[in-house]
Amino acid sequence: MSVATTHDHHHDHHGPPRGWQRWVYSTNHKDIGTMYLFFALFMLFFGGAMAMYIRAELFMPGVQLASPDFYNNMVTDHALVMVFGMVMPAAAGMANWMIPMMIGAPDMALPRLNNLSFWLLPAAAILLMLSIVAPYIFPDGGTPVNTGWTLLPPLSVQNGIGMDFTIFAIHTLGVSSILASINIVTTILNMRAPGMTMMKMPLFVWAWFFTALLLIAVMPVLAGAVTMLLFDRHFGTSFFDAAGGGDPILFQHLFWFFGHPEVYVLLLPSIGVLGLVIPTFARKPLFGYKALVYGMGILAALGMVVWAHHQYTIGMSLVATNYFMIGTILISIPVGLMLMNFIFTMWRGSMTFETPMLFGIAIILMFSFAGVTGVMLAVVPADMQYHDTMFVVAHFHYALIPGAVFGLYAGVFYWLPKWTGHMYNERLGQIFFWWTTISFNLTFFPQHFSGLAGMPRRIVDYSIQYTEFNMISSIGGFLFGLSHLLFLFIIIQTIRGGAKAPAKPWEGSQIGTPGLEWTLPSPPPFHSFTEAPVIK
Amino acid sequence: MLPRRDKCLSALFITGVTCLFSSMAHAAYEYNLTPPASTLTQEIFDLHMLTTIVGTIIMALVTGMIIYALINFRHAKGAVPDQEFHNGWFGRWAWVLVPVIVLSIDLTIASSASSTLSSVESHDKADVTVKVIGSQWKWTYEYMDDDIKIVSNLKKLEPTDPLYLRDVDDPLVLPTGKRVRFLLTSSDVLHNWGIAEIVPKKINIPGYINETWTNITKEGTYRGQCYENCGTGHAFMPAVVRAVSPTEYEQWKVTRKAQQAQAAAEASADKVWAKAELMAKGEAVYTKNCLACHQANGQGLPGVFPALAGSKIANNSAALAEHIAIVVKGKAGTAMAAWGPQLNDLDIAAVVTYERNAWGNTAGELVQPKDIKAAR
Numbered sequence: 022m023s024v025a026t027t028h029d030h031h032h033d034h035h036g037p038p039r040g041w042q043r044w045v046y047s048t049n050h051k052d053i054g055t056m057y058l059f060f061a062l063f064m065l066f067f068g069g070a071m072a073m074y075i076r077a078e079l080f081m082p083g084v085q086l087a088s089p090d091f092y093n094n095m096v097t098d099h100a101l102v103m104v105f106g107m108v109m110p111a112a113a114g115m116a117n118w119m120i121p122m123m124i125g126a127p128d129m130a131l132p133r134l135n136n137l138s139f140w141l142l143p144a145a146a147i148l149l150m151l152s153i154v155a156p157y158i159f160p161d162g163g164t165p166v167n168t169g170w171t172l173l174p175p176l177s178v179q180n181g182i183g184m185d186f187t188i189f190a191i192h193t194l195g196v197s198s199i200l201a202s203i204n205i206v207t208t209i210l211n212m213r214a215p216g217m218t219m220m221k222m223p224l225f226v227w228a229w230f231f232t233a234l235l236l237i238a239v240m241p242v243l244a245g246a247v248t249m250l251l252f253d254r255h256f257g258t259s260f261f262d263a264a265g266g267g268d269p270i271l272f273q274h275l276f277w278f279f280g281h282p283e284v285y286v287l288l289l290p291s292i293g294v295l296g297l298v299i300p301t302f303a304r305k306p307l308f309g310y311k312a313l314v315y316g317m318g319i320l321a322a323l324g325m326v327v328w329a330h331h332q333y334t335i336g337m338s339l340v341a342t343n344y345f346m347i348g349t350i351l352i353s354i355p356v357g358l359m360l361m362n363f364i365f366t367m368w369r370g371s372m373t374f375e376t377p378m379l380f381g382i383a384i385i386l387m388f389s390f391a392g393v394t395g396v397m398l399a400v401v402p403a404d405m406q407y408h409d410t411m412f413v414v415a416h417f418h419y420a421l422i423p424g425a426v427f428g429l430y431a432g433v434f435y436w437l438p439k440w441t442g443h444m445y446n447e448r449l450g451q452i453f454f455w456w457t458t459i460s461f462n463l464t465f466f467p468q469h470f471s472g473l474a475g476m477p478r479r480i481v482d483y484s485i486q487y488t489e490f491n492m493i494s495s496i497g498g499f500l501f502g503l504s505h506l507l508f509l510f511i512i513i514q515t516i517r518g519g520a521k522a523p524a525k526p527w528e529g530s531q532i533g534t535p536g537l538e539w540t541l542p543s544p545p546p547f548h549s550f551t552e553a554p555v556i557k
Numbered sequence: 558m559l560p561r562r563d564k565c566l567s568a569l570f571i572t573g574v575t576c577l578f579s580s581m582a583h584a585a586y587e588y589n590l591t592p593p594a595s596t597l598t599q600e601i602f603d604l605h606m607l608t609t610i611v612g613t614i615i616m617a618l619v620t621g622m623i624i625y626a627l628i629n630f631r632h633a634k635g636a637v638p639d640q641e642f643h644n645g646w647f648g649r650w651a652w653v654l655v656p657v658i659v660l661s662i663d664l665t666i667a668s669s670a671s672s673t674l675s676s677v678e679s680h681d682k683a684d685v686t687v688k689v690i691g692s693q694w695k696w697t698y699e700y701m702d703d704d705i706k707i708v709s710n711l712k713k714l715e716p717t718d719p720l721y722l723r724d725v726d727d728p729l730v731l732p733t734g735k736r737v738r739f740l741l742t743s744s745d746v747l748h749n750w751g752i753a754e755i756v757p758k759k760i761n762i763p764g765y766i767n768e769t770w771t772n773i774t775k776e777g778t779y780r781g782q783c784y785e786n787c788g789t790g791h792a793f794m795p796a797v798v799r800a801v802s803p804t805e806y807e808q809w810k811v812t813r814k815a816q817q818a819q820a821a822a823e824a825s826a827d828k829v830w831a832k833a834e835l836m837a838k839g840e841a842v843y844t845k846n847c848l849a850c851h852q853a854n855g856q857g858l859p860g861v862f863p864a865l866a867g868s869k870i871a872n873n874s875a876a877l878a879e880h881i882a883i884v885v886k887g888k889a890g891t892a893m894a895a896w897g898p899q900l901n902d903l904d905i906a907a908v909v910t911y912e913r914n915a916w917g918n919t920a921g922e923l924v925q926p927k928d929i930k931a932a933r
Contacts, residue, residue: 083716088858089789164892169786175763176746176788179892263764269747270762303630305638312652334749334760336767339678343671350663357659358652364622365651369639373632382623389619393612396663400670402677403605405757406590406598409749409784474587475753477784480792484722486587 037547045140048132049547050117053139055440057114058433060142062509064106069502071099076464076498079491084482092481093167094183098153100170101187104287105194106149108421110142111429112290113201116229118440120205122538122545123223125214125554130207138200145193152186169479171280172247174261174272178254185254188247195240202233202240209233214537216556220314223536224307227314228293231321232286238325239279239286246275270335277328285324287421289317291428292359295381297536298431299363302378303370304529309362316355316362323352333404342401349399356392360385375527376450380431383458384423391419394469409479412472418465430457430508437515438522442544445515453511456504463497594754594779594800595771600673601757608666615662677757683738683770685731691741691748691761691783693892694790694849697899698729701740705813708899710845711793723780726845728797730813732806733773741767745894746788750796752781760785773800788892789858790849824903824926832910832923839911842904847912850892855916862892866916874920877913881924881932884909897933902926 037043037052047053074095078086086092117135121128129135156162163181166172177184209230213222222230250272252258259265261272292313300307307313327348329337337345363385372378394416398404407413437445467490472478476487483491522543525531530539537554538545593599630636642648686701698707712724731737741750743761751758759767773779783794801809844853851857855866870876870883884905887895896905906924913920 081716082721089792090858093786093788093791164788167786167788173747173786176786179746179788263762269764303638304632305640306643308643308648309652334758335762336759336765339675342674342678346670346674347667350667351660353663354656354659358655360619361651361655364619364626365642365648367623367626367630369636369642370626370630371632371636371638372627372630382627386620386623390616393616396666397605397608397612400604400608400666402601402670402673402757403608405677405759406601406605406753408751408758409786470588473590475591475751475781477751477782477791479786480782482716482722482792485716485719486723 046136048128048136050121050129050132050135051545051547051549053129053135054114054117054119056139057110057117057142060139060146061107061111061114062512064102064110064146065505066509068099068102068107069505071095071102072498073502075099076495076502078481079483080495081492082483082485082488089481090165090167093169093479094153094165096479097166097169097172097187098149101149101190104170104283105191105198106142106146108287108425108429109198112229112232112287112425113138113198115225115290115294115429115432115436116201116205119436119536119538120208120226120229121212122541122549123226123536124209124212124217125537125550125556126208126212127548127550127553129204130212131204134200134204138197138204141193141197141200145190145197148186148190148193152183152190155186156181156183171273171276172250173276174250174253174269177250178261185251188251191247192244195244198236199240202236205229205233206237214550214553214556217537220311221556223293224296224310224313225290225293225536228289228296228317231317232289235282235286235289235321235324239282242275243279246272246279249275270332273332273335274329277331278325281328281331282321282324284417284420285321287425288428289321291384291425291432292317294428294432294435295363295384298377298381298435299366300532301435301527301529302375302381303367303372304532305366305370306532307362308365308368309358312358313362316358320352320355320359323348323355327352330399330404333401334408346399346401350396352399353392353396360389360392373528375434375447376445376454377431377435379451379454379458380427380434383454384427384431387419387423387427387462391416391424394419407472409477410472411468411476411478414478415465415468415472418468422461422465427457433512435527437512438526439538439541439543439545441516442522442542443515443519444522444526445511445519449507449511449514453504453507456507457501460497460500460504464494464501465497467491467493467497591753594775594777595756595773597676597757597771598753598755599774600676604670604673607669611662611666677769679770680768681736684735686738686740687729687731688740688742689750689761690744691750691787691794692744692894693746693787694783694794695846696725696729696750696794696796697744700810703810703814705810705817708845709797711795711849720780722782722793723795723797725795725797728778728799730799730801730806730809731771731773732803733776733800734803736770736772738768738770741769745892747785748783748787748794749785750781751784752779752796752798754779754781755798755800758784773798776800776802793849821901824901827927829925830903830906830923832914835907835910835923836914838903839907839909840915842900842908843911843915846896846900847908855912855918865912866918868918871912872918872920874922877920877922877924878932880913881905881909881929885929885932902929902933905929 044052044056078092152166156165159182164179166180166183166187168177209226249260253260259267261267261269296307296313327345329345330349398407398416434445434450471487471490476483524542525539541549590602590605593602688699688701690697696709707727707729709725709727712726714721741759741761743763745763748761749758750761755771755773756769759769777800779798781796783791850862851865855864857864865871870880885897887893903926906926906929909924913922
């Protein structure tokens with residue numbers, strides 16, 4: 022700590038490096054955070070374009086736009102891009118920007134590692150794009166990656182060269198996530214300003230602490246699983262081939278041992294943002310800060326031991342199935358506790374409804390709804406009917422779009438004045454909120470119905486009984502996609518100018534959250550704290 | 558500020574109501590789980606309704622609380638924030654109260670679910686046992702107690718037909734009022750044989766056997782689909798069950814066995830078949846089994862499934878033995894399945910003959926059932 026501070030003093034007169042070197046060689050947490058956020062924004066549109074293709078194909082029965090394999094490839098890569106390319110980098114960008122400023126640190130603990138963990142991402146993105154085009158440009162390219170993001174063997178063993186690129190992309194993304202997580206945990210544990218005890222940290226910092234621990238625990242498992250897949254594909258092993266003594270279900274266990282905690286990796290940072298947004302705009306301290314911290318810890322721990330609820334239909338023993346069912350249903354306790362804490366933070370408060378708060382309220386409502394369908398899905402016999410239908414698709418989009426993506430939007434609008442030094446256009450922000458929220462519900466609510474009626478997921482074509490709901494869904498989807506052009510416009514407009522933002526742009530900021538970021542001017546100087554702030 | 562928000566809210570309300578009414582007016586909007594037609598799925602359906610109702614009540618409570626807060630605790634109304642709210646008795650005990658309430662709801666659901674789960678996993682003696690084999694992209698049903706085998710393929714219909722993607726050429730036939738056990742497996746990748754009216758799903762895993770069961774209460778035709786992503790043809794794998802009365806079922810079995818015996822006798826006879834006969838039969842076999850990958854024009858899908866028209870093997874007189882070997886034994890490392898165990902000698906002979914003479918191929922040989930018998 023003291024070493025880092027002295028170091029900063031020493032370099033004070035240099036100012037930021039200029040030109041491309043400022044970004045490529047950057048070790049500054051804010052610049053790297055900015056790059057993460059722009060990378061995520063780019064991937065949002067990349068993954069979003071795939072979603073638009075999917076919704077266009079499903080607009081009516083019949084295969085209209087491309088081959089079934091291309092469709093399945095888009096389904097696969099939409100998920101991979103959104104999860105690894107959009108939500109995680111966006112959350113990591115916010116962590117980079119905000120965590121050092123919130124805990125009074127001069128920078129991340131390991132700034133060069135920080136540079137590496139960012140620059141691995143574009144490399145991974147290129148590998149992922151190659152996985153899409155490779156089957157078409159190589160003479161014997163084989164089938165595109167048509168497995169869905171779960172990459173289940175034996176289908177993934179049948180795939181062509183695109184699958185190998187996907188595997189390497191996942192390895193690269195995994196290395197990036199693990200390095201970033203190590204950096205975040207180290208920063209939180211070692212770089213806090215004097216007096217900033219763990220239980221004084223803003224909720225966002227706690228959320229990222231648990232997220233990073235989860236990532237360090239589960240990313241290697243995914244890396245192992247896809248490596249085994251690579252060996253099965255090319256080196257004659259039979260980890261997942263029953264004919265050679267392997268077990269196709271082993272991959273599912275490994276995948277979901279990573280995949281379920283990953284859900285909380287996506288959700289927790291947004292819960293952290295909510296823990297700042299709701300008290301700010303309710304002008305009242307967070308209700309149950311400790312309960313929320315412990316709740317997130319319990320959520321992370323429980324999330325590690327219920328993975329097989331994604332595989333109720335594989336034929337487990339009665340005891341195992343009962344265990345996974347009850348474990349999963351129990352997750353509703355910490356989640357319920359969190360939602361209760363946010364509702365009671367608003368209770369007896371004095372609310373205003375700026376864009377971040379609007380998103381906050383929408384998240385509470387829609388995420389509760391995802392929780393309710395989550396309990397329905399946790400119930401094994403019923404899940405055997407819901408399994409792999411559009412009902413599941415609707416459920417996890419209700420969990421991940423409000424739970425993760427809207428949380429990120431709330432964060433972007435909440436911190437945009439701090440990041441850029443300009444206030445965003447509040448009117449446009451509110452239009453963006455209503456536009457996305459309404460079109461989101463229009464897109465995904467009907468999918469509950471088509472799913473219950475039996476429409477499978479990951480199908481390129483469906484029978485005519487599902488036409489109406491799919492049409493509504495597609496129209497909603499196009500509107501939802503279109504709304505993001507407004508989002509892009511608001512961001513560009515705010516970066517280029519607008520009303521000057523004060524150090525504390527929100528009247529209620531600092532209430533109940535001890536974040537030090539508001540003590541800095543907007544935008545903060547290149548080196549945030551030249552002297553360690555002291556918390557009393 | 559305020560009027561505009563009200564406008565937005567009313568717009569939202571109108572959209573919602575419109576959606577609701579349009580769904581009432583239109584019979585095609587199926588919005589709940591398919592009505593059950595077996596004892597077990599009835600139990601599951603009841604469980605589904607229980608969780609749905611509990612969930613709806615919880616959502617109504619949460620929504621109600623939020624709306625109450627939004628109306629009463631707004632800055633614009635001059636609400637004063639209660640900075641000590643979290644320090645009151647409620648603040649100190651809410652973190653115990655809420656989990657206890659949630660836990661009790663959870664346990665209610667879990668206990669009910671657990672007993673249904675035991676019914677799903679019960680292994681009582683079955684009256685009929687059917688092995689359901691998934692493969693790319695069709696279902697094969699084998700009656701374990703009778704020598705009956707059904708291969709169920711998608712029936713090609715126009716996208717305007719009410720049964721588009723919902724009908725097969727040869728459905729599974731089952732008796733009502735009997736306990737039927739399904740043994741599920743697969744010959745290539747993961748599949749999932751799912752018909753929500755009559756069975757809880759278990760996936761079909763190559764090399765493993767899963768079990769599920771039914772006791773159908775109503776006669777009728779039940780339609781489902783493959784629910785596990787199995788590649789290119791995943792959307793084109795309907796599963797259809799025709800449930801008939803036990804007497805009708807016994808009659809059907811007799812007729813079916815007679816048909817099968819006749820076909821088997823024909824296939825194994827040492828008869829030498831004429832080209833026209835082989836071509837006609839071959840086209841039928843090709844359409845049923847090979848068309849999904851290699852396409853009607855024999856061009857395959859470039860980069861995915863090889864073309865047969867003008868191919869190095871099918872259009873080359875020297876490669877006849879290789880051609881037969883690939884059809885009988887499959888090709889390792891590709892999606893090409895071994896057809897030897899699935900088709901009889903006559904079928905294979907006919908389809909090989911067809912492939913070597915159709916789409917402008919000029920290899921020209923006539924393959925007879927005895928050639929296939931020799932190659933096995």
